[in-house]
Amino acid sequence: MEKYKVGMVSLGCDKNRVDSELILGTINKFYEITNDPREAEIIIVNTCGFIESAKQESIDTILEMAEYKNKYKCKMLIATGCLAQRYGEELLELMPEIDILMGVNDYMKLHKLILDFIKGERKLLATNYSDDNINEGIRLLTTDKHTAYVRIAEGCDNYCTYCIIPKIRGKFRSRSKESILEEINYLTKNGVKEIILIAQDLTYYGMDIFNENKLHELIKEISNINGVEWIRLLYCYPEEITEELIEEIAINPKVVKYLDLPIQHISSNILRGMARRTNKEAIIGIIDKLRKRIPGITLRTSLIVGFPGETDADFNELCNFLEDYKLDNVGVFKYSKEEGTPAANMENQVDEDTKEQRQKKIMIIQKNVVEELNKLKISKIYDTIIEGRKGKYFIGRSSEMAPEIDGSILIDEVRSLKKGDIVKVKIKEALEYDLIGEICDEFSK
Template sequence: MGKRVGMISLGCAKNQVNAEQMLYRLQQAGYTLQEDVDGADLVIVNTCGFIDSAKSEAIDNILAMGALKQEGRIGRLLVTGCLSQRYQDEILQEMPEVDGVLGTGSYDDIVSVADRLLNGGETVSEFGDIDAPADEAGRVLTTPQHYAYIKIAEGCNNFCAFCIIPHLRGRYRSRAVEDILQEARGLAESGVKELIVVAQDTSRYGTDLYGAPRLPLLLHELCRIEGFHWIRVHYLYPDMITDELLDTFASEPKLVNYMDIPIQHVNDAILRRMNRRGTRAELDEMLQKLRSRLPDAVIRTSLITGLPGEGEAEFEELCTWLRENKLERVGAFVFSPEDGTPAAKMEHADEEVAQRRAEIIAELQSRIMDAYNAARVGTVMEVLCEGEEPETGRCFGRTYADSPDIDGRVLFSAARSVVPGEFVMVRITGAEDGDLVGEMEENA
């Protein structure tokens, strides 16, 4: 039987790194990787199982692959990632089109599982230890060549009351500094210009392995690697944003002042119920320190509406806080009661109410974003070019304030050809549907 493999990877960047490691192992074992799943002997759906919307997306993709399989357009179907870890038995029982499931503790078994699926025709179910040391493997990059994610730890110890991740990904396990640096050097040599540092909680990096937080040290070391122009960090928990970490950002030019800080809510009673560390007062103090130390910092956060304990007063407190603090990037999600989490058993806001609250935050945030964009007009910003719009001929790219796929873009005209991965200086002239618009500086 042939050994052509196609993959659909869903969910977060951390999951994408696991997908890239699986593709590398398969390629090394002689499998042919193809971008389009059509005609593949094996299709892997690497799933997210975090909240209802992610589960629905995963199931839709599995069913779509099942339809292709029924038509004889693909061979075997393997489901990996968080959904398979969460619903180990149910997937095979309720979705007969699936030939195998692989858990989050078994990514390094991908080749043997693929071989068994293609050679034996059997149904495979493989679930290893989710608390095993973080996997060290090569990767086949699925991002554009100019940026890549690097995962510095696996799992999570935070056990927020609403989150199932520690049960799907295991305890927090940091990778060794040397292993991360070796991988990063390889990425730089392959042409990566922007390195995006990820983990469930990057700010806790090293606490398990070295007995103390080592993120500042790691970031200093990453900044010494030639080739990287930007280094971006995601998922810094508020209680771990120390003076040392802020000093690291302030002192390293390659570190972009983009702080991704998931806060979820600001009401103290809700934070306690959610098993979040810290209080609103501590959050305010941290933000004040951050703003004074890094005046050009762009802060991204995620919020949840409809959390257990959120009434009108608590929601209004959150809205007032957002109006006062004007965070530049805010995503609001409706609370999803997840089986197996403490919050699922708590009384929470009606889903329609929670949905409306998420819409109110989106409206409020769009005004904050409009003001942020308006303040950029007339300034010159460094932009990482990502491509060209064929219909308009304009180039598009991102500033330090924009992470791939989740934030905005800059659309700009250029008098010369600009290639993806090139950094150029752009004079901002306006905004269009939430994106910035500008003209490349000729002498840049």
Template sequence: MVDSEVLSGQLQANAIDVVHENAKKDHNIVVVNTCGFIDKAKEESINTILEQVELKQKGRLDKVYVTGCLSERYRGDLETEIPGVDAWFGTMELPLILKKFDADYKAELLGERLLSTPSHYAYLKIAEGCNRTCSFCAIPLMRGTHVSKPIEAIVAEAEKLVRFGVKEVMLIAQELTYYGLDLYKQRRLADLLRALAAVPGLEWIRLHYAYPHKFPMDVLDVMNEFPNICNYLDMPLQHAADNMLKAMKRQITRTEMQDLVAAIREKVPGICLRTTLITGFPGETLEDVEEMKRFLEDMRFDRVGIFTYSHEEGTSAYDLEDNIPAEEKERRAQEIMELQQEISYEKNQEKIGQVFRVIVDKKESGRYLARTEFDSVEVDNEVIINTSKRLKPGDFVHVKITKAFDYDLEGELVEA
């Protein structure tokens, strides 16, 4: 999404009309920005390309260009299989895409983007690539090694976003906690957070994709220091059984993860912890799944997402036999999520009667949908507000929770 926004900003600066997913269908050129992360993402990307090529064959489009991870990884095969695409570009070939439009890459536009999100929030990429060697992950094959953006450039981008009306930024990278090691020879995520927290008008700063091994604990001190850094941490753990963690090359044990979670919660009481898990990794047994369930019962994470294992060429796990059928992977994932659903319901019930500051995202079916600082966009809970008062996206209001469901809350406006 961020890459598409940057490309769109460059095109617009070159006086080319550009729209994200144009509903009017009055465009003549399409750029499909693909994902190549797991099977489902690859399938969705290929289907989208084929749909656009079909429109071109019917005379409704002049050109179809493809960029992004799938194109980076499988360009040779795709050029043969889908000849209707006019040009393929990798993940780092933005200037080459612009040349197709006789457009210049404008370095002075660093940080300029045409937002595809509502104007009150945006994703802020602080680094590209990853130096980790997780055995299941193909991202380093597509995105290369970790490259941090300078603190000054990130702060400048945040300031621009605030001028566009952005009030919340979600910090993203393939791995946040490695930030700064390449540029400054030390981890500098805490320093980056301090600099961002000082940006006037930036109300919420949210952290996504932290890696647990060698987690920089000074980040938590900064979280406590600045009220506009959300008490929220997304830290994918991937599994709980030590044999699976070792096979996944995660560089951490279950006991170390438990100790880390306890230390984080002690340092930032009330922090919302989100994690992501994988089921169906080669060799995973039913006992390993049971261990993951026991881990969730012990840890009681606030938010959990789950992926089924995808067998990816070029990864070290590709040498292992993908020996668990897809339907069994899905069954295991469902089992995990049913347990987490109960935990989420219980945690939400505890919120009834409490008052939360929320940001309004949109109005839908006559009700306003908002989020607390403990909820990121699309992946987490929503707060349903029943009110006759007129609210706008991006408004901050206080809501007293009156009802709680598995993944959502409902409440009424109160004065701060």
């Protein structure tokens, strides 16, 4: 029987990307995967349901893909992911364009659901909830061959008052060390050099199994795998960063000196309202310690402005912190009032205009910080991984840059370079967010 062609649209965070890769890996032997939705007979939209803007993007994408039923070859539209898990039957009822709706714990069932739909020509809903399930398996990578995200845990136990993730993804569940190492061995044998560890909170790894943090031990074992060149850590909550983790980052040459610390705010007043287990003094303390113990470390964070009760004084405190501490990269989001979260019922909700103004001001402050920091990089030399070519420049990332979010290095080079090459680049010029450099040595790796 001729294989159906399947197309995938993946929305949201890197954890969702891993889910999409697992879905594709699960069905790859049964279907032909295509990157062109015009050729796809089955289209899957892996949705995000974290905040209002993400929900709207998911709905818009489902409707856009539904048009391919009329214009092109699509016969079946599947919605999965966080939005599907969160709204289930409501979404299926309100959007008749969807043929199969599947939640976050049902990916391994997809082939059977497709066959059942073909046989019965009826809409199907699968959003079974299990706090014990962890989606694992062979993935079909959507990243460049040299880079892969590896999820080391599922779910979250933090229960921040603004966040719906624990209700969608369930309690925190660490993957077994053996399954993680097996996956990374498979990835490196297929050309992956950069391993990016992700979870809702990396620093909590092992707490549910051993009642103590085991991230530092996991990193050490990953670094012993042949083929691993860079290990990058995303989403480390500052309140759980241990001495052992700091030491491992500092002494392990394969761990890039880069941390994503999602602090969300600096005002102790707002942090209490968010139910974060930290305060301003503790956050500043961990930043100072990281910078002292790991000189030159790159720190990225995400912030929320307009949280209920955020006063002008709270916001100014945040602005002053960014100007004083000059974090390397900052993402800023307007607070989204999500039903089912404690913060949605809080008094003193901040109006949308104020949120908008505060977001813009933070972005201006951070733009100035990045420009200042980038100028200091001129004449410095960085190991840089090649990601492709655009015009006369090769495009690369140093260890200070995570894929797709932290800028790039434009490399003026006449020699032929391949994706995944790691070369030494000397910075010549600083742009607004990107850098321009030239190769100053033969390939370093």
